[in-house]
Amino acid sequence: MNNPVTEERRKEYWRRTLRVTAVLLSIWFVVTYVVIFYAVELNAITFLGFPFAFYMGAQGSLIVYVVLIVFYAWYMNRLDREFGVAEEG
Amino acid sequence: MSGDFVSRLPKIYGMYTGGFLLFVVALAIAEQMGLPNAWIGYVFMAATIGLYAMIGIMSRTAETDEYYVAGRSVPALYNGMATGADWMSAASFIGMAGTLYAQGYDGLAFVMGWTGGYVLVALFLAPYLRKFGQYTIPDFLGVRYGGNLPRTIGIICAITASFTYVIAQIYGAGIITSRFLGIDLATGVWVGLVGVLVCSLLGGMRAVTWTQVAQYIILIIAYLVPVVWLSIKVTGNPVPQLAYGEVLQQIGQLEQQLGVTAGHATPFVKNDMVNFLALTFCLMVGTAALPHILMRFFTTPSVKEARKSVGWSLFFIFLLYFTAPAYAAFAKLEVYSNVIGQSIAALPGWVASWTQVGLVSVCDAVDAMTTVKGCAVNGNGDGILQLAELVLNADAIVLATPEIAGLPYVIAGLVAAGGLAAALSTADGLLLTISNALSHDVYYKMVNPNASAKKRLTVARVLLLGVAAIAAYAASNAPATILSIVAWAFSIAAAAFFPALVLGIFWKRANKAGAVAGMLVGFGLTLYYLINVKFLGMTPWFGIKDVSAGIFGIPLGFITIIVVSLLTKEPSQETKDMVEDLRYPKLAKG
Numbered sequence: 001m002n003n004p005v006t007e008e009r010r011k012e013y014w015r016r017t018l019r020v021t022a023v024l025l026s027i028w029f030v031v032t033y034v035v036i037f038y039a040v041e042l043n044a045i046t047f048l049g050f051p052f053a054f055y056m057g058a059q060g061s062l063i064v065y066v067v068l069i070v071f072y073a074w075y076m077n078r079l080d081r082e083f084g085v086a087e088e089g
Numbered sequence: 090m091s092g093d094f095v096s097r098l099p100k101i102y103g104m105y106t107g108g109f110l111l112f113v114v115a116l117a118i119a120e121q122m123g124l125p126n127a128w129i130g131y132v133f134m135a136a137t138i139g140l141y142a143m144i145g146i147m148s149r150t151a152e153t154d155e156y157y158v159a160g161r162s163v164p165a166l167y168n169g170m171a172t173g174a175d176w177m178s179a180a181s182f183i184g185m186a187g188t189l190y191a192q193g194y195d196g197l198a199f200v201m202g203w204t205g206g207y208v209l210v211a212l213f214l215a216p217y218l219r220k221f222g223q224y225t226i227p228d229f230l231g232v233r234y235g236g237n238l239p240r241t242i243g244i245i246c247a248i249t250a251s252f253t254y255v256i257a258q259i260y261g262a263g264i265i266t267s268r269f270l271g272i273d274l275a276t277g278v279w280v281g282l283v284g285v286l287v288c289s290l291l292g293g294m295r296a297v298t299w300t301q302v303a304q305y306i307i308l309i310i311a312y313l314v315p316v317v318w319l320s321i322k323v324t325g326n327p328v329p330q331l332a333y334g335e336v337l338q339q340i341g342q343l344e345q346q347l348g349v350t351a352g353h354a355t356p357f358v359k360n361d362m363v364n365f366l367a368l369t370f371c372l373m374v375g376t377a378a379l380p381h382i383l384m385r386f387f388t389t390p391s392v393k394e395a396r397k398s399v400g401w402s403l404f405f406i407f408l409l410y411f412t413a414p415a416y417a418a419f420a421k422l423e424v425y426s427n428v429i430g431q432s433i434a435a436l437p438g439w440v441a442s443w444t445q446v447g448l449v450s451v452c453d454a455v456d457a458m459t460t461v462k463g464c465a466v467n468g469n470g471d472g473i474l475q476l477a478e479l480v481l482n483a484d485a486i487v488l489a490t491p492e493i494a495g496l497p498y499v500i501a502g503l504v505a506a507g508g509l510a511a512a513l514s515t516a517d518g519l520l521l522t523i524s525n526a527l528s529h530d531v532y533y534k535m536v537n538p539n540a541s542a543k544k545r546l547t548v549a550r551v552l553l554l555g556v557a558a559i560a561a562y563a564a565s566n567a568p569a570t571i572l573s574i575v576a577w578a579f580s581i582a583a584a585a586f587f588p589a590l591v592l593g594i595f596w597k598r599a600n601k602a603g604a605v606a607g608m609l610v611g612f613g614l615t616l617y618y619l620i621n622v623k624f625l626g627m628t629p630w631f632g633i634k635d636v637s638a639g640i641f642g643i644p645l646g647f648i649t650i651i652v653v654s655l656l657t658k659e660p661s662q663e664t665k666d667m668v669e670d671l672r673y674p675k676l677a678k679g
Contacts, residue, residue, distance in 0.1 A: 005673075005676060010673065013672075013673065014672055021212045021213075024208070024212060025212060028205060032201055032205050032369060032373075033366060036201075036362070036365060037362070039356040040356055040357070043194075048331070049334025049335055049337075049338070050354075053194070053354075053356060054194055054197070054337070054354040054356075054414075055334075057197030057200060057201050057414075058197060058200060058411065058414035058415075059414075061201055061204075061205065062204045062205075062407050062410060062411050063407075065204050065208050065403060066400065066403050066404055066407055068208050068211075069207060069208060069400045070400045072211055073211070073393075073396040073397050073399070073400050076216070077393055077396070080675075085673040085675050085676060086393070086674060086675065087391045087392060087393060087674050087675045
């Protein structure tokens with residue numbers, strides 16, 4: 001694993017990092033701002049006994065945030081190993 | 090700190106948690122045997138503060154790496170708990186459920202904003218800052234952009250944001266000590282200050298980290314116990330977060346009977362949609378820009394652990410935040426069904442205790458506006474408490490709910506201890522940020538690079554005492570509720586730091602001139618807007634309230650950095666290489 005990482009591989013690693021960042025950020029945007037934007041309409045739906053927009057603000061979006069971060073950590077650790085830039089070598 | 094210490098951590102904190110629970114049970118038994126309420130309050134305050142001081146003394150240090158970044162050996166799980174305690178302040182613990190009580194759906198901007206911000210921390214900052222591997226946020230600005238100017242601006246912004254924030258913590262600690270020691274609020278603030286200093290002056294990130302883990306355990310127990318209890322009492326379900334959907338429906342029915350037109354779950358009643366969106370945005374970006382949170386990710390052993398640690402942090406924060414709306418709902422149900430409609434003469438003891446602190450007012454008298462402090466309307470004088478005649482300050486809700494619901498007093502004491510833990514742990518982290526900025530960034534890096542570690546710490550502590558005293562003075566004049574003071578700090582930090590940090594990592598072309606201009610513009614505009622709208626009566630732009638001041642400063646900061654950078658010289662190859670290096674956890678030398 002001590003071979004120097006080629007310029008090309010490095011670029012590829014960074015490109016994939018940016019891609020996963022963009023995807024996760026879009027999900028973050030939807031569960032936050034889109035849900036707020038349509039709060040009045042979404043509240044007409046009942047979910048687990050809650051008005052849906054209230055549920056999202058109080059629990060649903062939060063759960064998604066935790067999942068996003070855990071996924072990112074998992075994905076990036078795998079990416080590090082694949083491209084030979086992980087700290088443990 | 091050796092690996093041996095790390096492997097003993099689960100045992101140490103396991104025993105600690107068990108010991109704390111036994112202590113609560115013992116006090117509960119003592120209460121049943123006739124220990125007066127006031128004593129329960131004293132014992133909780135004294136025991137917990139004594140405990141934190143002890144941990145602080147046991148883990149104090151004079152080594153630089155230990156002092157600033159806890160030896161970079163804090164495992165992800167514990168760094169998560171410490172970040173949780175560092176993060177969850179008096180505003181989260183005391184203020185948030187109170188705001189949710191008062192504003193219903195509209196208070197959820199805080200819940201979403203203060204959790205969603207961690208996604209930004211994880212994606213844009215934590216791993217890269219850890220790779221950078223210095224001591225403070227101004228360090229990063231100084232190295233990335235070069236020279237003392239970016240560092241100096243970073244220091245000023247860090248101190249301003251942290252100082253605003255610390256005022257709120259000392260005020261929160263003041264409310265708690267004032268209520269549970271039976272002294273007035275202004276005196277309580279000074280007592281609270283002593284509690285803060287006992288922990289933080291003992292020194293160092295290492296001491297603060299292990300104290301914060303202990304404080305997290307107390308605060309989360311204290312927050313969950315009353316809600317679980319209420320949930321079992323009202324719904325029979327021990328998981329309040331699942332059970333309160335039903336409670337919301339009961340609240341809806343009571344609201345109709347009481348003639349409340351805008352229900353608890355109705356969006357955009359107290360806050361229109363634009364302000365709600367703007368506030369959520371400012372709180373999220375602010376989360377990803379507060380120096381006292383970001384510096385916690387310098388303490389993990391590796392980039393991998395830093396990423397994992399953000400996940401643990403948010404998980405521990407999430408435990409409290411998804412409970413807060415349930416707390417608010419149960420509190421509202423108790424007030425609507427058991428307090429409103431009571432005869433004034435028969436009101437329980439908590440009303441008098443909280444009236445004394447100035448956070449509850451009963452306005453039944455026909456001339457209440459002039460005779461009773463805190464009343465905005467006159468009552469009808471019928472001797473019965475109507476909804477409009479009860480003024481409950483949002484900051485009192487969490488602390489008063491156990492008493493309102495008639496739970497044993499030991500629960501009220503436990504909640505107070507939790508609130509105090511939240512306020513003290515955050516104040517510790519903030520004072521450490523201010524003290525690091527002064528001792529590391531100003532004194533060591535700029536004034537006297539030859540100063541010994543010991544001398545640097547002495548200088549910082551003296552300045553720290555002064556800063557803390559000024560904060561306590563400001564807090565004793567309590568200019569707004571805890572939550573709004575804190576929200577200002579977020580806007581300030583968001584506009585000052587976020588653009589410079591993110592572009593510094595993701596855009597190699599960003600240079601010194603751009604960063605300096607961007608930080609000054611973002612910080613200046615936010616402060617200008619906040620002060621003008623809040624204190625000088627300026628008409629808000631687009632109706633945006635002062636708490637969301639950052640909504641203008643953040644985008645303008647980005648634009649300024651980009652435009653000015655493109656107009657000036659490219660950064661050196663050395664700087665570009667450094668940015669390149671940040672992006673990979675480890676690059677084999679080739």
